[in-house]
Amino acid sequence: xxxxxxxxxxxxxxxxxxxxxxxxxxxxxxxxxxxxxxxxxxxxxxxxxxxxxxxxxxxxxxxxxxxxxxxxxxxxxxxxxxxxxxxxxxxxxxxxxxxxxxxxxxxxxxxxxxxxxxxxxxxxxxxxxxxxxxxxxxxxxxxxxxxxxxxxxxxxxxxxxxxxxxxxxxxxxxxxxxxxxxxxxxxxxxxxxxxxxxxxxxxxxxxxxxxxxxxx
Numbered sequence: 001x002x003x004x005x006x007x008x009x010x011x012x013x014x015x016x017x018x019x020x021x022x023x024x025x026x027x028x029x030x031x032x033x034x035x036x037x038x039x040x041x042x043x044x045x046x047x048x049x050x051x052x053x054x055x056x057x058x059x060x061x062x063x064x065x066x067x068x069x070x071x072x073x074x075x076x077x078x079x080x081x082x083x084x085x086x087x088x089x090x091x092x093x094x095x096x097x098x099x100x101x102x103x104x105x106x107x108x109x110x111x112x113x114x115x116x117x118x119x120x121x122x123x124x125x126x127x128x129x130x131x132x133x134x135x136x137x138x139x140x141x142x143x144x145x146x147x148x149x150x151x152x153x154x155x156x157x158x159x160x161x162x163x164x165x166x167x168x169x170x171x172x173x174x175x176x177x178x179x180x181x182x183x184x185x186x187x188x189x190x191x192x193x194x195x196x197x198x199x200x201x202x203x204x205x206x207x208x209x210x211x212x213x214x215x216x
Contacts, residue, residue: 006092
């Protein structure tokens with residue numbers, strides 16, 4: 001699913017609206033059971049709060065979606081929070097927004113805006129990775145061509161995962177499905193076909209800026 005994202009590391013965001021305090025906690029989850037355990041944990045942690053509203057999305061394509069208003073007027077809390085996750089193309093994540101009532105009613109529109117804003121603040125505090133599929137390519141070269149391959153990878157902004165130096169040099173890089181044939185051709189051309197390719201291993205990885213993180 002192009003553009004789909006996951007929460008790699010959770011975070012917390014806080015806002016205040018008319019003296020009501022909202023605390024948004026976002027975590028990665030892999031199953032409905034994990035999500036429900038997290039929600040129960042937050043309700044226990046913030047047992048004295050007015051509300052602990054929740055939403056979670058499981059699976060690529062957001063195949064499982066759940067949300068709860070936890071006593072707020074129907075559709076004013078859980079659904080707006082869920083929409084924040086879906087709008088960001090996030091899956092395998094859960095959010096609980098805890099509210100401490102400040103004494104002033106926010107109204108239906110005010111609640112929707114507050115819970116949406118809180119969920120967005122929580123998400124902004126997370127490390128989010130965009131999902132991609134590709135291969136780990138292992139390249140073997142001699143020292144005379146090593147610099148040429150380094151330069152090529154640097155120009156293409158492809159990070160090197162690992163480098164092993166013996167009598168030859170082995171490099172491992174993560175490449176998208178689109179990059180793989182192009183980079184192989186470029187390495188072959190740059191080294192006069194002297195460099196070899198030892199293996200190609202399918203991989204799912206996350207992208208954040210120029211960083212690529214192996215997920216599975």
